[in-house]
Amino acid sequence: MIETRQLRKVYPGGKEAVAGLDLEVRPGEVFGLIGPNGAGKSTTIGMLTMTVAPTSGTARVAGFDVAREPLAARRASSVVFQEPVVDRSLTGRQNLEVHAELWGVARPEARRRIDEIVRAFALSGLVERAVGGYSGGERRRLEIARALVSEPRVLFLDEPTVGLDPLIRAELLDLIAGLRARSEVTIFLTTHYLEEAERLCDRIAIMHAGRVVALDRPSTLLAGLGEELVELRADGDPAGALAALRAHEVAGDDAFAVGSTLTVPLHDRSPGDAIALIRDLGLGGAVGTRRPTLDDVYMRLTGAGLAEAA
Amino acid sequence: MSTITHVAGRPPRRLALAAPILEPLTTLARRRFRLTARTPRELLVPLLTPILFALVIAPALHEALHTDASYEAFVALGTVGLLIPLNTMFAGLGVIVDRETGAQRELLAAPIRRALLVLGNLVVAFAVTALQVVVLIGAAIARGIDFNASGTGVLWFVAAGALFTVGMYGAAEVLAGRVPKQEEYIARVPAIAIVPWFLAGSLFPITAMPAALTWIAKLLPLTHALAVMRYGLLGDRAGLDHIWGMGNATAMAALSTAVLAAFGLVLTAVSVRAFTRRALR
Numbered sequence: 001m002i003e004t005r006q007l008r009k010v011y012p013g014g015k016e017a018v019a020g021l022d023l024e025v026r027p028g029e030v031f032g033l034i035g036p037n038g039a040g041k042s043t044t045i046g047m048l049t050m051t052v053a054p055t056s057g058t059a060r061v062a063g064f065d066v067a068r069e070p071l072a073a074r075r076a077s078s079v080v081f082q083e084p085v086v087d088r089s090l091t092g093r094q095n096l097e098v099h100a101e102l103w104g105v106a107r108p109e110a111r112r113r114i115d116e117i118v119r120a121f122a123l124s125g126l127v128e129r130a131v132g133g134y135s136g137g138e139r140r141r142l143e144i145a146r147a148l149v150s151e152p153r154v155l156f157l158d159e160p161t162v163g164l165d166p167l168i169r170a171e172l173l174d175l176i177a178g179l180r181a182r183s184e185v186t187i188f189l190t191t192h193y194l195e196e197a198e199r200l201c202d203r204i205a206i207m208h209a210g211r212v213v214a215l216d217r218p219s220t221l222l223a224g225l226g227e228e229l230v231e232l233r234a235d236g237d238p239a240g241a242l243a244a245l246r247a248h249e250v251a252g253d254d255a256f257a258v259g260s261t262l263t264v265p266l267h268d269r270s271p272g273d274a275i276a277l278i279r280d281l282g283l284g285g286a287v288g289t290r291r292p293t294l295d296d297v298y299m300r301l302t303g304a305g306l307a308e309a310a
Numbered sequence: 311m312s313t314i315t316h317v318a319g320r321p322p323r324r325l326a327l328a329a330p331i332l333e334p335l336t337t338l339a340r341r342r343f344r345l346t347a348r349t350p351r352e353l354l355v356p357l358l359t360p361i362l363f364a365l366v367i368a369p370a371l372h373e374a375l376h377t378d379a380s381y382e383a384f385v386a387l388g389t390v391g392l393l394i395p396l397n398t399m400f401a402g403l404g405v406i407v408d409r410e411t412g413a414q415r416e417l418l419a420a421p422i423r424r425a426l427l428v429l430g431n432l433v434v435a436f437a438v439t440a441l442q443v444v445v446l447i448g449a450a451i452a453r454g455i456d457f458n459a460s461g462t463g464v465l466w467f468v469a470a471g472a473l474f475t476v477g478m479y480g481a482a483e484v485l486a487g488r489v490p491k492q493e494e495y496i497a498r499v500p501a502i503a504i505v506p507w508f509l510a511g512s513l514f515p516i517t518a519m520p521a522a523l524t525w526i527a528k529l530l531p532l533t534h535a536l537a538v539m540r541y542g543l544l545g546d547r548a549g550l551d552h553i554w555g556m557g558n559a560t561a562m563a564a565l566s567t568a569v570l571a572a573f574g575l576v577l578t579a580v581s582v583r584a585f586t587r588r589a590l591r
Contacts, residue, residue, distance in 0.1 A: 085413055098337060
């Protein structure tokens, strides 16, 4: 449903935002592109929605080449941008109607769809008011509702929950999760919230400095780090501590250090034995075990946490 | 999600071909109108300055300078030359607002030809300007200012006004694309909309200025617009004579109208091209 071949974007001044991206997203899939601010996620969505001109490479959306058949590709897709992009002076209903008309939905059908979506997204009490009076969460709900009025085959969501409080985020995630239960729309989602990606996505690609450094199902990416890992804060030189752990076969090649924090996937090794050895070697203060997260996957691949890099 | 019910039957071929242009153009124009003129006040307030000129300042100048009655009509049409640039230039602010609020990105993602985003704004700027010109002329007539217009004369007036409006809106779009902030845009409006007004024969014939300025005036589209408008509504060919110096008034009017047509066409094409290139990052 979405296919890119060596898609690249270099902004004026020479900044390479996306470097040779190769991706395939299957029909009906929820695909996540995760990475910190500046990784190239929004630029990727921009190129796929033809609001950013690629420097080179090709992309197809819903079977249409975005460069040769831009109108058809745009007609088959909808996008919810990271920044709010509603007309604040217009009412919610007027915003929905403009989208429907521009996407070529006939008036009677547009009215029916808008009424249905307004009910489904709990916008009935809001939709006749000017959007300028909406809260952030209400505006975001309206934007997602608007994107669905045209019944797109591909829905792009660029950081849909950024800047929202946890309660609103949880509601929106429920909403997005509900989309795939109700329709066959392919969803391409970017986020730097890992729990969103784990919860929603069939597959995720981890993006760093314009490149995809990993692409797989969240469970597969996590399985690469095993069921449990040890985390310790090294008292002295973290590199030396890591080398010592490797020499004693506690840490493998997938152990990594970020700052003075060492993370050691245990795989088949016993947590108790690992902690005892760490204490015997006098390598660190606080030592504990936990389950791996996508943040660990990201740090192993890039040497930085998503929160730190953002 | 429910399935879509397809409407049976096919529209005539001409309508089918025009639909991808007319329908989104109408939607964009309606959107722009709703954003621009939410209340009657927003349509009428911009008229205050030109009406002041036409109804108060022009008669006062006529009285003070002991000119003949035709001077009031001369200045009244001169104020049309102020109204059109001011209105179109301020309409260009909507482009910057769209960009600042992010609405432009939603429109760029829409499955429509991007030139329509410019043309939709032009339609509204043109319609609002036309309404205001009609009100201004109507107020001048009510004030007792006499226009001596035939049907052909009205057509000359309309052609000149329309083409000048189109060209000025193109200039507004080009400027809005180059300037990042509303404040910077507003700061540049006087140089584009007001300074030429003083040079283009609005209050006095261009030949009353030094020769160098008279030559500059001949290059201004507004000079041609005012000359054709006065020829059309007043039967006054003096402005055309000052530009072209030919014997045939109709030929001179046609030449000036052609200048305005080129102005309108070129600025519209440049604005569409500039928008399309700049809007895509």
